[in-house]
Amino acid sequence: MPRISSTTLFNFTDKLEHLIDNLNHGFYCHNTYEKLPIKNNGYRVPMACFCDIPLSLIKEHFDWYGRYGIGIKRSFARSQGVKPVWYVTRESNLVRNLVKDKELKDYERKHLLPYLKQFMGNQLDNRLNRVRRKKFYDEREWRYIPNNSLVEPIFGLKAKREMEEAKQNGDRMNLELDKIEYIIIAKDIDFEPLLEALKEICEAAEMRFETMISKILTAKQIERDF
16 A cells, blocks of 8 residues: 655755755745634745655655755654644634634744644745645644744735745754755756765764765655655
């Protein structure tokens, strides 16, 4: 019976330099605006996102999030505080009550709100450069939210502007090289610059370079063989 989930969690990006940066310093936490499924409401919080999808089903994910990725052991991710999100629809009484109560309790703001995600919504398809409907539920997303992060609920007209604003953040999630299961690059031409960077990273971490080389796959290989 084919697996519909994985023991590996994947984080993807759209550029080789971002992949190398994550290998070197840990996963970057983007200060992300997340829309909820009731009109004009959502929240912003730093996060690093992962998907729980086996390699055999991950091809469509490339088109949305990029062909550069790091797969880590799920057990390690959980030890770092990574948790699965809670998918909600517009019929959710929980979401409706949160929207009505703009003075959220500390627990709701820090421990509940940043793990809510809409079941389905609109998202920019970078490959086509246009917004499309997407069933986020298919991603089986997990998230790392840095400790003491400011979770900013955004309700009303201001929410319309939030998706246009890129806000930088300096938080990182710890990454241990021996907990990496896969390193995914887009194409063969990426091997040489990745190997140059990996050699330095492994030397600094006192990790065998040859061990890391064995974990590299190309997106082209996955699309062809899995």
